[in-house]
Amino acid sequence: MMILAFSDYLNQAQRLASRLNAPLGEISLHHFPDRESFIRLPLPLPEHVIVCRSLNQPNDKLIELLLCATTARELGAKRLTLVAPYLCYMRQDFANQPGVAVSQRIIGKMLANLFDDVLTVDPHLHRIASLAQAIPIKNAISLSAADEIGRFLKQKLEYAMLLGPDSESEQWVATIASKIGFDYCIAHKKRVGDKQIQMTLPDNKFFNKPIVIIDDMASTGRTLGKAARLLQAAGSKDIYAVVTHALFCGDAEAHSLQAGIKTIWSTDSIDHPTSCIKLDGLLANAIKAII
Numbered sequence: 001m002m003i004l005a006f007s008d009y010l011n012q013a014q015r016l017a018s019r020l021n022a023p024l025g026e027i028s029l030h031h032f033p034d035r036e037s038f039i040r041l042p043l044p045l046p047e048h049v050i051v052c053r054s055l056n057q058p059n060d061k062l063i064e065l066l067l068c069a070t071t072a073r074e075l076g077a078k079r080l081t082l083v084a085p086y087l088c089y090m091r092q093d094f095a096n097q098p099g100v101a102v103s104q105r106i107i108g109k110m111l112a113n114l115f116d117d118v119l120t121v122d123p124h125l126h127r128i129a130s131l132a133q134a135i136p137i138k139n140a141i142s143l144s145a146a147d148e149i150g151r152f153l154k155q156k157l158e159y160a161m162l163l164g165p166d167s168e169s170e171q172w173v174a175t176i177a178s179k180i181g182f183d184y185c186i187a188h189k190k191r192v193g194d195k196q197i198q199m200t201l202p203d204n205k206f207f208n209k210p211i212v213i214i215d216d217m218a219s220t221g222r223t224l225g226k227a228a229r230l231l232q233a234a235g236s237k238d239i240y241a242v243v244t245h246a247l248f249c250g251d252a253e254a255h256s257l258q259a260g261i262k263t264i265w266s267t268d269s270i271d272h273p274t275s276c277i278k279l280d281g282l283l284a285n286a287i288k289a290i291i
């Protein structure tokens with residue numbers, strides 16, 4: 001078995017490889033001036049190759065995965081496992097208007113054609129119950145960072161009220177709260193544009209309390225920003241945020257901090273200055289369970 005990683009996930013892959021006691025190889029990647037990708041795999045490859053890459057900013061990365069997986073097969077790999085802690089294109093899970101591409105199904109099928117196993121963390125599954133519905137293979141494995149986040153929060157804070165900014169976040173917030181014995185509540189959110197959020201908080205829960213907003217991802221940061229502003233208006237003490245996937249596009253991080261969040265923490269599913277909750281233990285255990 002060998003771990004192969006692209007440079008944008010190399011540090012995390014190194015930790016994973018040492019947990020699995022497996023060799024690590026870096027995939028060479030070059031972009032030509034017209035943005036075509038050139039990739040080269042380290043040789044020789046063993047029968048089982050584990051390719052690691054988080055799929056934020058996914059369009060180039062998906063083509064590079066196609067090149068990588070196809071080449072690895074041609075070079076003799078019999079089993080290909082993808083570790084993609086952040087899984088892209090999960091939002092569009094149905095055709096809400098005629099003509100809409102259901103990208104979750106399309107990209108899921110592409111990954112299923114390339115890999116024997118796909119492992120990811122807290123994927124954005126909304127209207128489907130299991131990851132295998134999006135990625136139709138036996139080992140489509142959806143892990144949760146709830147334990148890692150819970151342990152981290154317990155070390156950092158004696159007590160805080162956890163806030164999920166929308167109904168979808170309840171699955172993570174409730175699990176974390178019950179693991180560490182903190183209270184939680186859920187706001188009501190409506191997204192009215194890429195950067196426009198309407199939100200209402202449940203009544204009378206926040207005055208003079210430390211609050212941690214918990215979400216699966218921060219993309220534009222508008223969800224965190226809106227929640228933080230409402231919490232400030234409700235008299236919260238210190239406001240923190242934890243996200244599993246720190247996408248933080250454009251001004252997202254600055255926007256969230258300006259809205260009054262004291263500290264943002266995230267997992268290392270994506271390399272980001274906020275990434276301090278490590279997932280290599282979770283991923284290594286899941287890989288051990290399937291090999």
Ligand code: R5P
Pocket residue numbers: 165166168169194215216217218219220221222223224
């Ligand atoms: C939405 O359902 C997700 O759970 C996140 O709340 C959302 O993707 C965050 O996006 P943004 O940072 O753009 O508000």
